[in-house]
Amino acid sequence: MKIIKIPFSAGGLGKTNGTEIAPSEIVEELRKISINQQGVKLEFNVESVNVNNSNISETNENIYNYLMQNDEMPIILGGDHSITYACFKAFSRQFENPGIIVFDAHPDCESNFNPPTHEDYLRVLIEEGHLKKSNVIVVGLRRWDAKEYEYLKKNKIKFFSMKEIISEGITEVSEALMSAALNFGSLYISLDIDVLDPAFAPGTGYLEPFGMNTQDLMFLLNRLSNLRNLNALDLVEINPKKDISNITVKTGALINSELFKTNNF
Numbered sequence: 001m002k003i004i005k006i007p008f009s010a011g012g013l014g015k016t017n018g019t020e021i022a023p024s025e026i027v028e029e030l031r032k033i034s035i036n037q038q039g040v041k042l043e044f045n046v047e048s049v050n051v052n053n054s055n056i057s058e059t060n061e062n063i064y065n066y067l068m069q070n071d072e073m074p075i076i077l078g079g080d081h082s083i084t085y086a087c088f089k090a091f092s093r094q095f096e097n098p099g100i101i102v103f104d105a106h107p108d109c110e111s112n113f114n115p116p117t118h119e120d121y122l123r124v125l126i127e128e129g130h131l132k133k134s135n136v137i138v139v140g141l142r143r144w145d146a147k148e149y150e151y152l153k154k155n156k157i158k159f160f161s162m163k164e165i166i167s168e169g170i171t172e173v174s175e176a177l178m179s180a181a182l183n184f185g186s187l188y189i190s191l192d193i194d195v196l197d198p199a200f201a202p203g204t205g206y207l208e209p210f211g212m213n214t215q216d217l218m219f220l221l222n223r224l225s226n227l228r229n230l231n232a233l234d235l236v237e238i239n240p241k242k243d244i245s246n247i248t249v250k251t252g253a254l255i256n257s258e259l260f261k262t263n264n265f
């Protein structure tokens with residue numbers, strides 16, 4: 001397994017300072033786990049993308065060029081959520097009919113900033129044509145502004161709000177995600193840690209109550225990681241500087257560790 005660190009926090013409009021140290025902290029915790037719950041020994045290589053924490057565009061270019069050279073299914077550790085822009089752009093050049101499942105409390109569909117930030121990267125990917133609207137599913141939403149909600153509705157972007165997840169049940173949601181993801185030529189999962197309830201992941205910039213619990217998230221990820229078309233996953237917005245007793249960093253490491261499978265990942 002290849003783990004790619006992207007220690008970048010400048011795409012968060014000044015609100016994500018501290019996320020740049022998450023990749024190293026998560027890897028440090030991951031090294032303490034020898035085998036996961038499936039009995040798989042954790043063997044991985046760690047690489048790092050050069051970033052410039054005062055220049056989003058330059059960093060995006062570095063990320064893009066780095067991933068275009070990559071030939072192995074990676075776990076990508078951020079960093080703020082803006083990194084997903086360049087990551088998915090590279091992904092979309094490498095695979096036919098790419099799709100994304102995003103776990104996030106927020107839709108990140110504000111009107112376009114230039115360069116894209118952690119508040120609008122998803123919308124920019126769609127509007128620049130790197131991602132088909134029909135190939136996006138956002139899971140765990142509970143905080144948006146009116147314009148973002150309108151954008152999702154108008155463009156018929158599939159999403160599951162937390163309210164829907166609670167009323168439909170996690171098993172139903174997992175079935176829906178699995179069957180939708182099977183239609184993608186290739187699947188990218190982007191995981192903003194704030195999809196979790198702050199009680200489970202306090203170390204992040206935007207604490208949004210009524211989030212998912214770690215058990216449900218792990219259930220969904222465990223199912224999705226069995227899909228053969230899963231080809232990349234990023235984990236973003238963990239901020240060790242805001243963490244309590246390292247809970248969030250450890251949760252990030254746990255999420256990573258359970259992605260190690262005997263076949264596939």
Ligand SMILES: [Mn+2]
Binds near residue numbers: 105192195206
């Ligand atoms: Mn978010």
